[in-house]
Amino acid sequence: MRSSEEFDDERWLDEHAGPLVRPYVMTRGRILPIRGKFDLISLIVTVRPVPMSEVGFGPEHLAIVDLCHEMLSVAEIAGRLDLPVGTVRVLLGDLLHRGFIAVEEPQPEVNMSDEAMYEAVLDGLRTL
Amino acid sequence: MDYGLSERGAGRPKPPIAIKILIAGGFGAGKTTLVGAVSETQPLRTEEILTDQGVAVDDVSGVEGKNTTTVAMDFGRITIKNRFVLYLFGTPGQERFWFMWDELALGALGAIVLADARRLADCFPSVDYFERRGTPFIVAVNCFEGARQYELDEVRLALNLAPEIPVVLCDARERDSGKKILITLVEHAKARNTAPPEKMAGTPAG
Ligand SMILES: Nc1nc2c(ncn2[C@@H]2O[C@H](COP(=O)(O)OP(=O)(O)OP(=O)(O)O)[C@@H](O)[C@H]2O)c(=O)[nH]1
Numbered sequence: 001m002r003s004s005e006e007f008d009d010e011r012w013l014d015e016h017a018g019p020l021v022r023p024y025v026m027t028r029g030r031i032l033p034i035r036g037k038f039d040l041i042s043l044i045v046t047v048r049p050v051p052m053s054e055v056g057f058g059p060e061h062l063a064i065v066d067l068c069h070e071m072l073s074v075a076e077i078a079g080r081l082d083l084p085v086g087t088v089r090v091l092l093g094d095l096l097h098r099g100f101i102a103v104e105e106p107q108p109e110v111n112m113s114d115e116a117m118y119e120a121v122l123d124g125l126r127t128l
Numbered sequence: 129m130d131y132g133l134s135e136r137g138a139g140r141p142k143p144p145i146a147i148k149i150l151i152a153g154g155f156g157a158g159k160t161t162l163v164g165a166v167s168e169t170q171p172l173r174t175e176e177i178l179t180d181q182g183v184a185v186d187d188v189s190g191v192e193g194k195n196t197t198t199v200a201m202d203f204g205r206i207t208i209k210n211r212f213v214l215y216l217f218g219t220p221g222q223e224r225f226w227f228m229w230d231e232l233a234l235g236a237l238g239a240i241v242l243a244d245a246r247r248l249a250d251c252f253p254s255v256d257y258f259e260r261r262g263t264p265f266i267v268a269v270n271c272f273e274g275a276r277q278y279e280l281d282e283v284r285l286a287l288n289l290a291p292e293i294p295v296v297l298c299d300a301r302e303r304d305s306g307k308k309i310l311i312t313l314v315e316h317a318k319a320r321n322t323a324p325p326e327k328m329a330g331t332p333a334g
């Protein structure tokens with residue numbers, strides 16, 4: 001596992017890299033989160049505010065921390081911040097690594113043969 | 129170290145059970161419209177970055193040389209009595225995006241294949257994908273003005289659908305129509321997944 005110090009000196013892509021530069025710069029060229037898997041429907045919640053003294057975070061990290069005071073799915077964070085999902089995953093990995101967020105993975109198995117589950121969902125849909 | 133919610137969970141309500149539903153279909157079939165019509169939130173767009181190999185970018189070196197593109201996903205949600213949250217993902221149906229569906233389809237309750245009544249064939253790849261993957265799906269025919277009126281059986285025939293696959297006509301702009309589609313899908317998935325053993329398909333195809 002890489003330490004937080006290591007990812008601070010990753011190289012930046014230059015601006016000729018085209019329209020993808022922004023997302024990559026935000027993640028300092030990283031593709032995979034240093035921690036965590038982050039399914040699209042994993043739920044993220046902020047567990048502590050980021051102190052002023054914290055270094056190495058960009059505005060997008062802080063935006064996520066702000067956004068997730070209310071529990072939000074990974075897909076929704078990406079949509080609200082208008083960032084590619086892959087980028088959001090990397091940022092979330094940083095935040096998880098330093099203990100600013102908690103992750104609730106989706107139930108490993110929503111029991112797809114549970115009749116009661118379907119009935120409850122159908123009931124809910126009919127009364128929407 | 130674990131930051132799992134359950135460990136901090138004193139007094140915090142259990143998070144709702146997340147259920148994924150996919151909305152697939154050809155270009156302009158009405159996917160974004162449908163997600164927007166039924167979602168309780170503003171429909172959101174999220175993007176994933178792809179290379180021309182049709183795989184998610186996995187190596188940043190030389191990104192500038194690759195033919196990269198982004199694929200947009202629509203995203204909406206419906207909360208049901210704080211116990212369930214249906215997450216709706218609208219995705220384009222072209223084959224080169226299938227790698228992304230693989231992630232989406234994992235653990236999904238089922239899929240809605242939206243067909244544009246003017247271009248039924250555009251949804252072949254989607255139908256094909258879910259059939260092969262064994263994901264429960266239904267076909268919803270979006271009846272744009274000017275499209276000829278189809279009989280449901282005609283659609284079934286044109287798409288070569290098995291008799292048990294539900295086909296409905298819809299107007300993707302109408303919330304009630306969207307609700308009906310969702311209900312049809314959940315009923316179908318329920319019948320598929322809770323069917324008594326003797327109703328299961330016979331021997332696996334060889
Ligand atoms: N008349 C009519 N128009 C519709 C209906 N559904 C969608 N439209 C319109 O058709 C156009 C395409 O709909 P979208 O929801 O953007 O389709 P899409 O599948 O998301 O399209 P792409 O993401 O570009 O593949 C929009 O201008 C919609 O307003 C419908 O049921 N009837």
Ligand SMILES: [Mg+2]
Nearest residue numbers: 159160161202
């Ligand atoms: Mg769309």
